[in-house]
Amino acid sequence: MGAVRVINDDSQFYGEMASAGAKLVVVDFTATWCGPCQRIAPVFEQLSVKYPNAVFLKVDVDKCADTAAMQGVSAMPTFIFYRNQAKLGLCQGADPAGLESKIQQFYGSGEADDSDSPVSGHMDLTPYITKSTCECLNESDEHNLQHCLNPDEGYLESDCDEQLIISISFSQAVKVHSLKIKAKENGPKNIKLYINQPRTIDFDMADSNTSVQDLTLTKEDVAEGNPVSLRYVKFQYVQNLQIFVKDNQSGSETTRIDYLAMFGSPVLTTNMGDFKRVIGKKGESH
Secondary structure (H helix, E strand, O other): OOOEEEEOOHHHHHHHHHHHOOOEEEEEEEOOOOHHHHHHHHHHHHHHHHOOOOEEEEEEOOOOHHHHHHOOOOOOOEEEEEEOOEEEEEEEOOOHHHHHHHHHHHHOOOOOOHHHOOOOOOEEOHHHEOHHHOEEEOEOOOOOHHHHOOOOOOOEEEOOOOOEEEEEEEEEEEEEEEEEEEOOOOOEOEEEEEEOOOOOOOHHHHHHOOOOEEEEOOHHHHHHOOOEEOOHHHOOOEEEEEEEEOOEOOOOOOOEEOEEEEEEEEOOOOOOHHHHHHHHHHOOOO
């Protein structure tokens, strides 16, 4: 049996979004008169069973016209993806493979919420990383940046010397609370952090420019992969994060990172409070 929740009015949509918390929310904006909508409806039901840690909502655009308008829905079916009430992306049309691909992109590890996160109250930001636009200076050809963004993909290693510059791009602005770097004995030691740079900084700039924060990691930090808290107030609107690794724990020729992760939350881009005003203005009942 499917787990799709049918939304009958704008206030119900607002309530479901607010209660979903850090779970992925997949919303099917549909209409009874739309043929493609009816064809993909059984697929949407099946996906709600296949991905139980996501919330699946079906919104009739004729019953919830204000919600559809505020979300920019202009064609049916439109599927929009949210987490923490922030919009992650969308796909249009009755394309089962495309819909499931998007769900997999944003589903992350499949955790129901952030309760399993090593940082209480904050989630793993990996689903928000745009891997195609991330880059790393002085990476080894065999062990590049992509290998350390997934715990099962291998590791990142520097090439000519011990230094690295890692540029992480996010699909939307995020708040970064802490940084996790897991590594062997030649893991990073002293690092400098920069945010919202127009392009990847080079090593001369990294040495001379003023960083947002400097960190000295201990051997235990990198061996255990302990999340290291940042000056949270300085990282409230991060579109890209650049990490300059100056040296490593062992003084080795090369630096290695087995796993890199950031914890925090997306910046709220969908003002869900607007729904209350719309609903109140029209005098709709609860």
